[in-house]
Each structure stands twice: as structure tokens, then as C-alpha cells.
Amino acid sequence: MIEPKIFRSGVRPNWCPGCGDFSVLNALTHSFSELDLAPHQITTVSGIGCSGRISGYLNTYGFHGVHGRALPVAQGVKLANRDLTVMAIGGDGDGLGIGLNHLIHAIRRNVDVTYIIIDNHIYGLTKGQTSPTSPTGFTSKSTPKGSLDTAVSPIQLALSAGIGFLGQAFVGNPKQMIKLIESGIKYNGFSLIIALSNCITYNKVNTLKWFRENIHDLDNDETYSPSDRKQALLSAVEHNDLVTGLIYHEEKASCQDLLPGYPNRPLVAQNLTPQQEILDNLTAAFY
Amino acid sequence: MIEPKIFRSGVRPNWCPGCGDFSVLNALTHSFSELDLAPHQITTVSGIGCSGRISGYLNTYGFHGVHGRALPVAQGVKLANRDLTVMAIGGDGDGLGIGLNHLIHAIRRNVDVTYIIIDNHIYGLTKGQTSPTSPTGFTSKSTPKGSLDTAVSPIQLALSAGIGFLGQAFVGNPKQMIKLIESGIKYNGFSLIIALSNCITYNKVNTLKWFRENIHDLDNDETYSPSDRKQALLSAVEHNDLVTGLIYHEEKASCQDLLPGYPNRPLVAQNLTPQQEILDNLTAAFY
Amino acid sequence: MNNDINGEFGEVIWQVGGQQGEGIDSTGDILASTLNQLGYYLYGYREFSSRIKGGHTHYRLRISDNPIGAISHKLHLLVALDQESLSTQNHFLVPSGIIIADENLNVNSTMVRHNVVKAPLTRLSEDLGNKIVKNMAALGISIAIMNLRLADFEDVINQRFSKKGSKVVALNLAAIESGFDWACQHELLGKLPLKSGDKKKRLFMIGNQAAALGAIMAGCRFISAYPITPATEIMEYLGRQMPEIGGAAIQAEDEIAAINMVLGASYAGVRAMTSTSGPGLSLMMETIGLSGMTETPVVIIDAQRGGPSTGLPTKHEQSDLLSAIFGTHGEVPKIVITPTSVSQCFYQTANAFNLAEKYQCPVIVLSDVALSLGKQTVEPFDASKIKVDRGQILLEVDPTPEDGTFFQRYGYTASGVSPRPLPGTKNGVHFVTGLEHDETGLPADDPALRTAMMDKRLNKIPDLLPGSTFYHGPDNPDYLLVGYGSTYGPIAEAREMMANDGLLVGHLHILIIWPFPIAELDYNMETAKNIFIIENNATGQLEGLLDMHSPYDRKTKPIRKYNGQPFVPFEIYQQIKERL
Amino acid sequence: MNNDINGEFGEVIWQVGGQQGEGIDSTGDILASTLNQLGYYLYGYREFSSRIKGGHTHYRLRISDNPIGAISHKLHLLVALDQESLSTQNHFLVPSGIIIADENLNVNSTMVRHNVVKAPLTRLSEDLGNKIVKNMAALGISIAIMNLRLADFEDVINQRFSKKGSKVVALNLAAIESGFDWACQHELLGKLPLKSGDKKKRLFMIGNQAAALGAIMAGCRFISAYPITPATEIMEYLGRQMPEIGGAAIQAEDEIAAINMVLGASYAGVRAMTSTSGPGLSLMMETIGLSGMTETPVVIIDAQRGGPSTGLPTKHEQSDLLSAIFGTHGEVPKIVITPTSVSQCFYQTANAFNLAEKYQCPVIVLSDVALSLGKQTVEPFDASKIKVDRGQILLEVDPTPEDGTFFQRYGYTASGVSPRPLPGTKNGVHFVTGLEHDETGLPADDPALRTAMMDKRLNKIPDLLPGSTFYHGPDNPDYLLVGYGSTYGPIAEAREMMANDGLLVGHLHILIIWPFPIAELDYNMETAKNIFIIENNATGQLEGLLDMHSPYDRKTKPIRKYNGQPFVPFEIYQQIKERL
Numbered sequence A, B: 001m002i003e004p005k006i007f008r009s010g011v012r013p014n015w016c017p018g019c020g021d022f023s024v025l026n027a028l029t030h031s032f033s034e035l036d037l038a039p040h041q042i043t044t045v046s047g048i049g050c051s052g053r054i055s056g057y058l059n060t061y062g063f064h065g066v067h068g069r070a071l072p073v074a075q076g077v078k079l080a081n082r083d084l085t086v087m088a089i090g091g092d093g094d095g096l097g098i099g100l101n102h103l104i105h106a107i108r109r110n111v112d113v114t115y116i117i118i119d120n121h122i123y124g125l126t127k128g129q130t131s132p133t134s135p136t137g138f139t140s141k142s143t144p145k146g147s148l149d150t151a152v153s154p155i156q157l158a159l160s161a162g163i164g165f166l167g168q169a170f171v172g173n174p175k176q177m178i179k180l181i182e183s184g185i186k187y188n189g190f191s192l193i194i195a196l197s198n199c200i201t202y203n204k205v206n207t208l209k210w211f212r213e214n215i216h217d218l219d220n221d222e223t224y225s226p227s228d229r230k231q232a233l234l235s236a237v238e239h240n241d242l243v244t245g246l247i248y249h250e251e252k253a254s255c256q257d258l259l260p261g262y263p264n265r266p267l268v269a270q271n272l273t274p275q276q277e278i279l280d281n282l283t284a285a286f287y
Numbered sequence C, D: 001m002n003n004d005i006n007g008e009f010g011e012v013i014w015q016v017g018g019q020q021g022e023g024i025d026s027t028g029d030i031l032a033s034t035l036n037q038l039g040y041y042l043y044g045y046r047e048f049s050s051r052i053k054g055g056h057t058h059y060r061l062r063i064s065d066n067p068i069g070a071i072s073h074k075l076h077l078l079v080a081l082d083q084e085s086l087s088t089q090n091h092f093l094v095p096s097g098i099i100i101a102d103e104n105l106n107v108n109s110t111m112v113r114h115n116v117v118k119a120p121l122t123r124l125s126e127d128l129g130n131k132i133v134k135n136m137a138a139l140g141i142s143i144a145i146m147n148l149r150l151a152d153f154e155d156v157i158n159q160r161f162s163k164k165g166s167k168v169v170a171l172n173l174a175a176i177e178s179g180f181d182w183a184c185q186h187e188l189l190g191k192l193p194l195k196s197g198d199k200k201k202r203l204f205m206i207g208n209q210a211a212a213l214g215a216i217m218a219g220c221r222f223i224s225a226y227p228i229t230p231a232t233e234i235m236e237y238l239g240r241q242m243p244e245i246g247g248a249a250i251q252a253e254d255e256i257a258a259i260n261m262v263l264g265a266s267y268a269g270v271r272a273m274t275s276t277s278g279p280g281l282s283l284m285m286e287t288i289g290l291s292g293m294t295e296t297p298v299v300i301i302d303a304q305r306g307g308p309s310t311g312l313p314t315k316h317e318q319s320d321l322l323s324a325i326f327g328t329h330g331e332v333p334k335i336v337i338t339p340t341s342v343s344q345c346f347y348q349t350a351n352a353f354n355l356a357e358k359y360q361c362p363v364i365v366l367s368d369v370a371l372s373l374g375k376q377t378v379e380p381f382d383a384s385k386i387k388v389d390r391g392q393i394l395l396e397v398d399p400t401p402e403d404g405t406f407f408q409r410y411g412y413t414a415s416g417v418s419p420r421p422l423p424g425t426k427n428g429v430h431f432v433t434g435l436e437h438d439e440t441g442l443p444a445d446d447p448a449l450r451t452a453m454m455d456k457r458l459n460k461i462p463d464l465l466p467g468s469t470f471y472h473g474p475d476n477p478d479y480l481l482v483g484y485g486s487t488y489g490p491i492a493e494a495r496e497m498m499a500n501d502g503l504l505v506g507h508l509h510i511l512i513i514w515p516f517p518i519a520e521l522d523y524n525m526e527t528a529k530n531i532f533i534i535e536n537n538a539t540g541q542l543e544g545l546l547d548m549h550s551p552y553d554r555k556t557k558p559i560r561k562y563n564g565q566p567f568v569p570f571e572i573y574q575q576i577k578e579r580l
């Protein structure tokens, strides 16, 4: 087993001291370690934002793409090389603002990628604008008189889109986060883990303390069964989405399982020498 | 009251005979008429697709934009001139494929626009590819071995995003469609009406007959209350989204009501003469 | 009409026109497939509108005993199933041409100079019990007129309709026969006799199919795309073939997702591509920049259509050129290829994958409606002409001394291209980002480093890629015709016409248009007195590039067409003649 | 250092540097605001990195008794709160310059040629009970050195901190005072004495604020945008002001939504805009084409940053030019404006709205990091200079004879611009589409019509818009410096330096760069012997445009900088000198 710290690259994070992103970084390294992975077996694709910088701090293959497009890139990586463990990571603006459409469609497609949304309810990197998860009434540079919009609920949306694995973690509970990430990676299909996080610099409302006071932990709720989609939906509605733990889990075939003719050996390992025979077969229809 | 036929432009639709789009066109003209609207009071923004052509067939101000972007355009129109009745119309590919993100965010924003998705479960104009609402296993030119993806559920997604007005109509039931469109237009806020429709040329699965056999009509279901979001969600899940009628209705403030300082007179009617006084007030902070 | 001593024609241009849904396409396809098997050279071009049923459509087929690369302004045999075929197409007919018109159409006086034959097409097919085969009756008449043998058509009819059952096969054959018989009875047999074909085996296909085949042969095993006219056939064809060859095809939710999936797949090491048209290309711009910045290969086929915006989705144009070259904010290395024929759609798409990996950059292949959907005779493809060159991929990496240190993905090298290990490779762990970065890939904004990295990227592609242009004609021509991409066929033929007039004329054509091959162009333009720049757009995009790169004022003359239709050779010839 | 007979300086360049989060910005802002009130001319430029806390940042302020439009390569007074300030900035100091360094920093031998003063900044502020005010102590020392009066700073401090309570105000004032006193005790008072300012009232602001103000004055009442550096301040400022002036500001879910909302609002008749930077511009490409095709006005401010891709989000560059002009597939009419100063950000943004409505087309205003975030002294804005010209809007329409017939939105006119009724107007009901269309706006693909419509759109904007360029200098200069946009200030000053050397030198600058003002440029370039094209990008985008449009080979010489930083006048001067 490789020690967690080996999964940290030599680069010092440029996050603000006290930023929740550190906890997620930490949890990732522990999950990788627990799963007995080696750095070269993992590819981390990330979006743009403070959170998006995380791929540079992990000692894994890292792809820091453009804003909102981590998921399509990650799906491409996985389908090209099904032997890789593929992570996608980004912020709430990245994943639920500009990138939300890709999330819904990734859920439908069910490629085996583990997606972590670090949800601090704010646009951090651009210095504090209202994000899609900012609560109604939230004041920020972009909504000085308070946000008018209904906050987006990634949990309800993901469940409605038919997700197979859904969890919500909180940076104040690293153990749970590690467990969730581990299970998400092990899950054969698309898994989403929302990491409720704090932006110490720009979000003075949704602080660590606030989260702690408002969170309802499903892992400790004996009446809760994560295999019941309806219950999952209802409990998210009831607790205003502030539930943590494993929210939903259902085994089903992944995109890799279903893709017709998709080989067991990774696509990257195929022989590419052009063969006249293949060409002749293909062109036969055109004579 | 202006006769329905006055709301038809002189242009002959180039849809295939038997296409469901005709019924939607027809229902719109009747709804406009019932609501005592005049053609110039309405603006119809549409997407790209067979369905998107509808704005040219209506005798209303028509804006036929680019693929998937009808909703942002429509919101811009409404906010610029709050006195207009603004319709957005497009196909399932347009609104739930490339344009789905705009739908979720339009719901959150709640600008008073009535959006009709003509959902024929296929990409019609590009000659029959699988669409986001095509059922799993659906064979088409783009999925010759059957679609692998879970179909998207606009109903569940819209409810999860917090929609205030949601209905589903069926081209085989024009009366209901007219009523839903009328109520949608009257609703102060964002309203979504999904019009289940048939593509006679490319979709041989989800035919009129098929819809008829599978639809569960909520308007005729006495146990159903369209003011209960949970029930709405559960009934959609239960009936595999094939419910028709008024699915959900809730009064709430619209974006126009909430926007700070937003005048009652339409923005387009404001006096734009540059005034030194305003300039002096604004620049005072920079001396 | 170059008929020979036997009165046989080396070339006949045939056209069928009618309403969408009347089987116009299949009439053309059946004739063409059969003729292809008989060894004729063919060029088929369809006109259609952006709607599903109804609306005029036609299929023009140029049949020749010699290689051809363009449609023609002439028409010898026009089969009209609708009134528009008569009103909009009859003026193309040569004086001795023949019109076969369904008998219920109005034949007006302007057509009398032609041989107009009213044929009871609807009636003939109704007699067989189904009026939908009137197109086949029309085909039968055409077969007779061109002196072809009915029996030669049986194979193709069988192939085409066997899935629908033997009754349908029989019905179609009967309709052809009844048309043929009717023609014989009305003394049309052999009115426009075709020389016989050489019976050699050749392919007949559209550019989209050729491009998809080229991709497969180059080792492309991943496509993600979103449907759009006129590119959809590429994704559809690859969607059908990937399962057979062990690849993956994904229909994306939009073009942005498509190109990002492709970028991810390509980063992970599989050859990957997307196909689109103008609107999709515009949406991909941001990620094209990411490909350039991260030095990740990517292949995009942009099948151009009439622009701007939704424009003319089914019509021809070459107007995405400058946007392909200069689109995306900031400055990235790029390669833009403009294949000249269906055959080149195959070879150049394959080449695109090599160039993309060799130079680790985005490569855009610009085809257009004429190439993408135009059907051409193609000499059988030769797999041995395709070499897979994957560039600087590192399959093994030596361990680095420290842990947690990334592999130097962007190390400076003489060529400017840095070796890349693929994810999964031991010791190759590295970081790539769209931010400016140092050799290790880590974000960095030191001014000197920034300049060095820009230089590395922008200089790694040579100023001139081999084979970027080619030239046909005499040394030191008086006239020089210059074009790029799909205008190749029409210009080549226009050049022949001029040469036949005794003029010293050359044809300079661009196959790889970015990096702009100014050295080769200048070399050829130096001595020419009259240079015509021929392109299918309104603003003269190639001309702009030439002016931008050439320090000389060549006083070039533009020939531009932007009415939605490709050039025909004669109009180029004529326009030049008028300006001499 | 142009000090006068009293030993006073007409110009001092001051800089403070430290870690992000140490109050570097506010130190600079407080000094600048006060100096502005005293009637100095100022130019402030911040360097910062794309992270929130930590990382070196600095604020350089050029203070002058004369108008200035650029930063300088010189530095007279450097206040260093971190080590990087010393190591990376000290070489800018003039020989007689002064460094104030926090006492815990390492002062090395390369700095000895300067007057290095170690000051107990941290200690001074800790003595006051809070080390966060060490920046204010540093400010106090600066005030003393420049011989300014402490009392003049009270107003600004009060304004800035009053929201945080009187204690905070007092703490800051005390820190300034203690720094000032310390400086006096250490004989620094008046070491670099500033001439006094003229006390005239002038504005001091960044380009983003000026652009937003320009938009408001032009009647813009709708903005939709998505946050992005360095454009965010535009949407934030308008987000605060729209409620006050009765408009609407919407934060969009992405840039594609933003521009489409703006297009819808503009179509409905309100003046509307969006603001973005390169990545957003790339995403907007498809809809820019729609604006062009539907002839719907739209105003986009692109605050350029270092590209390509995510690039250098906080660094300066002028590299979106060609993509702004040629981006989007197909061919559309467009106008691209490149304001030259903060003041022009105001007037040209206002102008953009007039041009967009007059020509019914997309107008892109290209600013950049230097303009968007650089703070400049600006003469008070004059509302009377802004005329609102809404172009051909039809407020009333005569009834058409038939019902159900659309108004002819795209009727041919002499100017090519067709009158547009706004939605809601009786009898004006019409249809617009991104498809090619006829005069009525209905989809149409007739070849002749297509050509006519392309010509209508592409010819409606004149080849030369009035005021596109301006020229300073003698007739028939030997040397001509050519630039566009934000290089105006540096080039103007470099020209002065050359003129002071006795050279005949002119400065030709472009304010509206598309349609490319070749006539005016050619006129000015005709006689110049040495033409330098000066631009902040790697590939020479302006040079490319010049070559593209000018039939002459001017043998222009490039001066390019693409290391993320704006030009300083002296380096332009120097580079030209080296090449003479």
C-alpha cells in the first residue's frame, strides 16, 4: 500500500489558509492509498476555479481543462483507457453553473468516472460571486441586493437523472469523505460525491460552523436506506439538501459494459497498423 | 377576440404530413385567441429543429435563434419588455440535449416565459438520431445497436430544479394542450409545458398509438393534487414520466417582481437621453 | 458532347428531379451504382433543402469514360418528376438534350428547342399497382436512352431492396422494365448511347464516408460528435463501424462535450476525432485553444456549409477558413487541411492524425457540402499508403529521483515537440493545464518563461509542411488558377478548357492551407501574369491569406461564388475569358 | 528625474509590493485617491497572480504634474513588504531611488547602489496593537519622503474605513502617522519632494468602470454576463447600478447564455451588452454569427488577457484581435473597437452602442488587462459628447394590406440597413432567423437572393468609419510608430522621447480596427521610411491585417511583446534605437 502522502505532488497549494479544499485533497490521498492504487493508475481531470487547482496538487496524471468541461474530458479518458481510475473534480460554479448539462448527461451515460463537486456555494477564484448553490437572498459582489434565484440542488437533479451512486460529504468529516470517495471509485459506473466545503475568504454565510449546525447525516440515520430512490429524493427535499453520507447506491451496467464491441483491453492498447484486409472488408459495400 | 387562424402566418409549414408539430401550432393559435392576445403582443423564440420552425408559422414576432439557445433569448426579450407575452419553443434535442443547462437555470431564475418542448423522442431535422428522451435500447441511425443511455426526464429535472408551473400535453389531446398553454401563459413566472409528440418519419416506436396506450392523465386522476411537489415527483417516477395534464403549480414571485429597481414600465420604454446629472452622481465616487 | 465515330458518347450528364420523398435519391443511386460496376467514372451531386419531406430535390450524375472531378454546367438527359425540375433546370440542357417529363407536368414553350418527351410515368407505375415506383419507370426510360442493358441493373436492385422482401424487388424490376419498354416503343432506345465502361473496379462514395474510412485506417478508435448537416454521416458511419473494429463512438450532448471527450481520449492516448459543421466549429473554439495550449493532439472534421449562423445548412460554401485558422482567443499552433476530392478525404483524414500527433496540436480538416455529400468515383484505397506515425509518445519512462515530482511534459527540445507519456505509464505522471506553464506543466507566469513557451509552441510546426500544394501545367504560365479544397475538380477542368484554347495556363492548388504554404505559392506565382484566386466565399478568404503572407502585390483577380452552389468548370472558364 | 530648481520633482514613480492579502491594493489606492484630489496625474498598474491569498503582488503608481498614459520603466521609491519585491523589482530603481524595506527582509549586495532604508514596519504597527496596518505605516513613510501633508489623507481614510467603525479609522490614521514620524526621525522627510498638484478635479478609475459608465450613459439598460478576470468589474459595477437607473443585470449560467440573453434583449429593443474575456469570447462565437445574420445589434466588451486557453488570466496581452474579427464560421459584418485609454473606454463603449444599432451588427470592444484594471487619471466625462443614435428603429408601422403577412424586416435599402420595428409594435410583426432568408425574413435559398443578401449585409458598414485612426507628429515623418488600443500611452511617450532626440517621428494609432481603416493608414504610411508596428502579441496580428489590406510592401518592422506585461515607453524607444 502506498502512503497517502505519496499522492501529493511537490506543489504547495495556493489556496487560502483554512480553505475547505485542503480537506478534500487530503481525503483523496487517503482514499487512493486505501484502495491500493499507484499514482500512475489514476488520472484526475479538473475544472477551473480554486478547487480546479487540485489536480496539480495530486501526484496522479492531471488534466486541468477549461471551465465547466471536466466531465466530458474525464469520460474521454476513461473510454480510451478503461484500466485507469478516472477522477473528475471541480467547483459548484464549474460543475453546476456552466457545466451542469455535462453532469446530467454523464449520469445518463454512466461511464465509470468518479466526480467530486467541491461545493462552497460561491465562485471563489473570481473573488466571490453568487454561485448556483448560493442560497436565495445571498449577497455577494454579483448580487449586492441578494440573489433572486432558487438554489440548484445537485442531489435532486442527480437522482432525477437516474444516478447510480450518490454521496454527499463535508470537509468537517474527513473519515466519511474518504469512505465515500473509496466507494465511489469502486463503483462500476458514474459516481457523484458532493463535498460541502467552506470558502473562508468570500462566503461568510455557509461557514464550517453553519454546515455543522445544519447537516443531517444519513449514515447515522437508521431509518434511511440508500437503495430507495424515492426516499433519497424525499430526504433531500426535507433536509434542504443538507444531508451527508451515502445517499443512493444501485448496481447497474456501466457504459463500458454496454458499449457494443468495446474490447476488454483498453483502446489505447489496440494495434493500429493499417491492414488492407480491414480496408477491403469495409470498402466492399462501395463497389 | 382575435380568431385563431389570424395567429397563423401565411407560410405553409414544411413538416411531414402527420407530424405532431401541426397540433402544437394549432393549439398555440387557439390559446392566443382564448387569451385575447393580439399578434404584436407576442414574441415567439424558437430553437433549431423541425419543431423550431414553428416561429415562422405563427403570426407573432418570431425569433429563430441557434440550436439550444431559445431560452436565454426569450428571457432577454421578456426582461427588455415585460409587457410582451414571451414564448420559447423547441425540440427535445434542442431543449434537453444541447440546451438543458439553460432550462435548469431558467427555472431557477423564474423569468415569466412559457416554454414548450415538443418532445418526439428523436432528432427529426437531422434525419433521425437518438435524442435525450429516446428510451434506452432505442435504435436509430446514431445508435444502430440501441441507445445505452438512461432517458432524461424533463419532468423530474424540472421539479427538482424548483419549477413553479409544469404541465405535460400530448398532441393527441388538443383541448388539454390548449388549456395548459393558456394557464402557462397566465402564470406569472417560468412555465414549462412538454408536448409529447410524434415524428411520423423517424420514430417508429413512440407513435401516437404508443403514447395513447401508455399515457396516464393526471387531470382525470382525482387522487392527484398538482400543488404537491412530492406527489408530482413520485407520480412521474411511477408512470415512467408518461403523465399528462397539469403536473405542478405553485404561486411565487417571478424574476420581474424581484429584480431590484426594475421598473414597471418596460425597459424599452425608458428615456435614454444622456444626462449630465446622472453622470455626475455616478462619477462622484471617482474624484 | 464528344461523341465518337460510332455516335457513342464518352460523357453523358443525367439528372432526375422531383419532390423530397419521391425517391429521387435512390433513383440516382441505383443508376450510379450500376454504372460504377460497369466501370464508368461518376460524379454525383444532390441539391436538397433543409426539410424532411416535400421541397424540390435533384440528383445530377455526370457519367464519363474518363476521370472527372466536378459537376458540369451541361445536361443531356433530364428526368422531371415535378414542375420545378422543368422550370429551374431545363436551361442547363444542351441543344440536343432530352427531357423526359411526367405527363401531368406543364411543358412550356421555352423548352421546345429541346427534345421534350412526355412519359406516362405515374400511369406506368400505377399499372403495376403502386405509383411510388414511378421513379423506377423513369430510370427504365433513362436506361434505354443511354443504351444500357437492363440485366446489368438486377444486382443492384436486388441488393437494395432484398431486405424489404422479394415482392418489392420484383415490383421495382418490373417498373424499370416497363419504363424501358415504353422507351423502346417510343423510339428512344439508344438516343444518347454511352460508350461502354472499362469494367474496372472502383469505389463510389461520398466524402464523409471516405473521411470516416480514412480515420479508421489511421487507427482512430474513438469518435464523439453531435449530429449536424452535412457532417452527420461521419459519426453515423463510425457509429456503425466502431463496434466492429473495437473502438467506441459516443453521441455527445453538444459539440463542446464532443470535442472535450475527444481531447480526453486523445490525451489518454487513443486516436480520436470529432466531426461537425460551422455552428459546431464555433462552439468548439475554446477547447481548440485548450488543445493547442496543452499540446494535446485533436482531429476535427468541419464539413462546411453555407454560413453565417444557421445559414444554408444543405448548401455549399468554403467560408469557415479564416475562423478555422484564427478562431479561438489567443495564439495557438494549428494545422488546417483542405482535401481536394473524395479520395483525398480518405488520405488526408488519415494524414491529419499523423500531423496531430507529430506536432501535438489541433488539426482541422475542412471539407464542404460538395465533398462531404457529393459522390465520386474513387480508385480503390491503398492501405500501404497510410503510415501510422504516432510522434513522440513515450511508452516507458525512467524513474525520476524524487517522488512527487512530475515528469517534464513540456521539456524544451530542438523540434519544440516534447515527448509525452500516456496516463497509466509508470514514472510518467505529469500535469497538463490550459494555464501558461513551465516545462513541468505547472502554472507559471514568469515573463521570460512565458515568452519561451509561446515560442516553443508557435514554432514547432514548420513554416511549410511537405505536400501542402501541387501544381499542374507548364512552367512559367501566363495564367494561373489558384484554389484550395473542393474547388480542385472544377478548376482542373477549367484549366483544361483554357489549355485547349491554346493558352499557357497552370493550376496551383492548396491541400494544407495552414501553416500557410507561402513559399510554394510564391514560387509558382512569381512568373504568372494573370493570377485568379478562385473560392466559394464572399470575402475572399484565401486572397486575404495570400496578401497577408506575400510581400509582393500580385494583382490577383478574384473569382468568388457564394450563392450556395459549387463551381462548375465552365463558369470558371467563362469568367476568366470575360476578363482577359 | 526632472526635478526643478527647488529640487522638486514633476514626476515620482512609487511602488508597493507584498503578498496578496497584505493590503497592497489599498495602500496604493489610498495614496492614489489622495493624490488625485490634490490634482496630480496618475497611472496605477497592479501585478497580481490568479490566486486569492498569498503570492506576490505589487501596485506601481506613476505620479506626475503632467498628463501621462503609461507606466514607466523607472522607479523612484520602492516600498517592499516581501522579499520578492526586493528581488524582482529593485532593478527598476533609478540610481538615486529609495527602497523602504520591512526590517525582517534580506537586503543583499546588489541593492547597495540604492538608498536602502530598513524600516520597522511590522513593529510600528504591532505597537499600535495590530500588525495588519504595517502597510499604512509604510504609506506614512512614503508620504513623508514625497513631502506630502498628512492632513490631506484624512478624508480618504475616513471614506474608506468609516463603514468598519471609528476604531478602524483611528488605527489606520495612527499607523500612517507613526510611519510619517519614523521617517522624519530618520531624516527621510522630503527626500523625494513632489511638486504640488494643480488641485483641479479629475477622475481616477479603471477602464472597466469607465466602460460600464459609458454603457450607462449610452442608454444600456440590460447586462447579462458571467464572471471572468479581467472583465468581472464591468458586470459587478453594472449589477450595482442597474437597480438605481432602472435597468436589469443578470448573472448568466455561462457566456453562451449571457450573449443570447443580450441578443434577445437587444432584439426586443433595449440597449444591451455583455462583458467577458478571451475564453468567454470563444464561447460566444456562434451567437456572434447569429447577431450578424439576423442583423440584431449586440455589444460585447472583451477584456483581453494572456492567451491562449486559460492562459495568463491576470496578465496583459492583445491577442484576441484576429479571433474577434474572423471568429465565427461564415462571413458576418462586424465592428471591432480598440479603445486607447480609460477615458476612451468610456466614450468608445458609448459609441459601440450607436454603431451596433446604426449598422445592426455585433460590435466588439477590445480592452485588455492594462486598460481594464489599470487606473488612470481621466478628465471629467462630458455627457454632452454622447449622442444616442438608435439607427433605424420604427416606432410606428403602417398596416399591411393582408393579414398574416410579415413585415419586411430585411427590405433592401440604399444603405443596406433595413428599418426594424420592435416586438410589441402594431403591424410590425416579423420574423428573424439565423437561416438565410428573403426580405421578409423567411428562410430562402434561391442562389441569386442568397448573393444579394450576403452583399446587403457585408456592404452595409462603410469601408472606413469616421475617427478610426488618429495621427500625432509632423507631416512626412521619417519614423512612424503604429499601434492600436492600449499601447497608445506607451507609444505616445516613446514618440516624445524620439522627438526629443531630434527625430522626425509620427504616431499613428487605431481606435476602430474593423472595418480595417486601410485608407487612413495607407495615407499616413505612404511617405514614412521606417514603420514600426507595435503590439502585445506573438504573431503580429495587426501586422497581418496591414499586409492583408495594403497592396504595398511597407517593409514594416515588428515590435512585439507577449510576456504578459504591457509595454513601457522606454523599451519601445530603446528597441527602435537599437534597430536604427
Ligand SMILES: Cc1ncc(C[n+]2csc(CCOP(=O)(O)OP(=O)(O)O)c2C)c(N)n1
Pocket: A048, A049, A050, A051, A052, A066, A067, A090, A091, A092, A093, A094, A095, A118, A120, A122, A123, A124, A125, A126, A131, A199, D226, D227, D228, D229, D255, D279, D280, D283, D310
Ligand atoms: C469560459 C470561462 N468563463 C469564466 C471563467 C472565469 N472563472 C474562473 S473560475 C470561475 C468560477 C469558480 O467558481 P467555482 O467553480 O465554484 O470554484 P471555486 O473557485 O469556488 O472553487 C470562473 C467563473 C473561465 N475561466 N472560463
Ligand SMILES: Cc1ncc(C[n+]2csc(CCOP(=O)(O)OP(=O)(O)O)c2C)c(N)n1
Pocket: B048, B049, B050, B051, B052, B066, B067, B090, B091, B092, B093, B094, B095, B118, B120, B122, B123, B124, B125, B126, B131, B199, C226, C227, C228, C229, C255, C279, C280, C283, C310
Ligand atoms: C450547434 C448546432 N449543432 C447541431 C445542429 C444540427 N441540428 C439541427 S436540428 C438538431 C436536432 C433536432 O432535434 P430536436 O431538437 O429534437 O428537434 P426536432 O427536429 O425533433 O423537432 C440538430 C442536432 C445545429 N443546427 N447547430
Ligand code: SF4
Pocket: A014, A015, A016, A018, A019, A020, A021, A050, A051, A120, A124, A125, A198, A199, A200, A201, A202, D052, D053
Ligand atoms: S477564495 Fe475561497 S475557495 Fe478560493 S482558496 Fe480562498 S478560501 Fe478557498
Ligand code: SF4
Pocket: B014, B015, B016, B018, B019, B020, B021, B050, B051, B120, B124, B125, B198, B199, B200, B201, B202, C052, C053
Ligand atoms: S421529420 Fe419528424 S419531426 Fe420532422 S417534420 Fe417530419 S415528422 Fe415532423
Ligand SMILES: [Mg+2]
Pocket: A049, A091, A092, A093, A118, A119, A120, A121, A122, A123, A124, A131
Ligand atoms: Mg465554488
Ligand SMILES: [Mg+2]
Pocket: B049, B091, B092, B093, B118, B119, B120, B121, B122, B123, B124, B131
Ligand atoms: Mg425531437
